[in-house]
Amino acid sequence: MEKPLSYLPFGIIKGTRSSYLKLYLKDCLTGMKDFIKDDTIDVVVTSPPYNIGLNYNSYKDTLPRKEYLDWIKMVGTEIKRVLKNDGSFFLNIGNRPKDQWLAWDVANTIREDFTLQNVIHWVKSIAINKQDVGNYQNVIDDIAVGHFKPVVSNRFLNDCHEYIFHFTKEGNTALDKLPVRIPYQDKTNIRRWKSTKGDKRDRGNTWFIPYKTIQKRAERPHPSTFPVKLPEMCIRLHGLKQDLVAMDPFLGIGSTAIASNKLGVSFIGFEIDKGYIDEIVIRLNSAIN
Ligand SMILES: C[S@@+](CC[C@H](N)C(=O)[O-])C[C@H]1O[C@@H](n2cnc3c(N)ncnc32)[C@H](O)[C@@H]1O
Incomplete structure (x- = not known):
């Protein structure tokens, strides 16, 4: 068994796959x-507080909208300073039923410093009717998969997705689409399209990444996290290379740190709540062991 991680002064975590993981x-x-x-940073994958009154331990998630957007603007400008010219900034944010502009207001604020190169839809839950998909062999019945927070209202639909805005400095950052490709359903496409490289097609911008099923609330020690697979896919899409450095300014319980460690990517992150940082160390230890 590997040695447990130790949390050192200045937040450097020892014993990980990455050359360094720094949690401040x-x-x-x-x-x-x-x-x-x-x-100096190659890729940022983050999810800021959404300003929707969530119960974080230390942070008050209830700023007046203008104050919130002014703060987001300052964070965006600082990310621009630290990001390399060919870097990627993946910003995850969702809406509220009563506030369908929230994510776009945040994106519009970041727009002052960045180019919006891609919009990815993080799909948490999806329902497929068999009759709509014809002869797909793998779909044998109507299916509904994934989890979402149900909306109790006759005005609003359950919100089953969030955005991942992919910002870059100039809009011309080359991506590595191969690692996030998926196999063709219809294998005749492999011969039909000249550009096809084996049995894999571009996944596109709808990413189905469900939350794990949990039995007890205590299994979710933070009110707003993304699954580790989300930052993992973002980092892979940006492109893995030697000496890559990832960052998350809003660590939460460290999903981007854990993805970076899994990929052997160096990482720097910030969080204002000590309890959440402690949780990251526990999660990293269990991921490693
Ligand atoms: C949406 S959560 C991030 C969750 C994370 N993506 C995960 O999967 O665990 C936002 C986090 O930002 C933290 N936060 C709020 N203000 C901050 C600040 N000024 N600097 C660093 N972290 C902050 C909050 O405590 C909260 O944990």
């Missing part, structure tokens, strides 16, 4: 200014 108990704006040099 610190406000991200101060942290980025103090610890990260210009043009």
